[in-house]
Amino acid sequence: MTISYLDPHLVFAWQAAHSLARGAPAPVRDRGGFRVDTGSEKEARRWVFPRLCDGLREVAHEVKAPRHYLKLCGTDEALRSVLPERWQMQPANYFMTTMVTAAATKSLPDGYAMELQRDGAVVRACVLAPGGELAASGHAAETAEAFVYDRIETAVEHRRKGLGIALMAALGAAKASAASVPLLVASEDGRGLYAGLGWRVLAPFATAVIAED
Known part of the structure; x- marks a missing residue:
């Protein structure tokens, strides 16, 4: 069954191994989500949130520089609903096991x-x-x-x-x-x-x- 949020511990475990696979810095906990200071040509920084929370809304309104990514274990509609217009939605993905x-x-x-x-x-x-x-x-x-x-x-x-x-x-x-x-x-x-x-x-x-x- 598909759910609208995931266990934060599982999401952190995924991001830690994902960073390892890409030679990126390890994730750190930040405002209810996990931040990776990627520093690559494509991506300056990313946040991954297991669910909608005040921390995600805070990041979305605070960040204005390009090449910053926000990721949510949830629907496109849920994420779009809390973002200022400057954020552009990307093609949908799916968290799988x-x-x-x-x-x-x-x-x-x-x-x-x-x-x-x-x-x-x-x-x-x-x-x-x-x-x-x-x-x-x-x-x-x-x-x-x-x-x-x-x-x-x-x-x-x-x-x-x-x-x-x-x-x-x-x-x-x-x-x-x-x-x-x-x-x-x-x-x-x-x-x-x-x-x-x-x-x-x-x-x-x-x-x-x-x-x-």
Whole structure:
């Protein structure tokens, strides 16, 4: 069943592992949510809130600089309702988990090859096409509390060949602890893929940003 908010402890665990997967600073608690001082070219800072609260409203009215992101475990309508006009809504996403044990390694189409690279708690999987170009890639990061899948991407010309499923299986096989909860944030398109693999939506995940002028 989809709910309109999530356990803050679970959201913090997701953000901590997500930051690890992307080489970003660890999240800190801020006004009922979690702030990451990303400092990247795309994103200066983000806040993730498990639910609507006065702290989210305060941040939304206080922040005026571009490349700042607000994320809510809730609907687009709920987030939009508390934002000043300068915030722009982004495409909807979904916070998901699964109870399904990681599938065995999936075979790839003829000529494709899987490569895995591990750097501490972070794993990167790449599928190379017969010509050697990158056909698909994905990342995962594990902490004591969460195993987060991130940036599962397949090039347009290589889609519908099972590469995404193979990536998920390869990354899932790297999960070391039975205690870490599998989590991911899916796009509208990705939600169907993950649902077919036994994942379920915990909550919608709304995002707004102050874009560059």
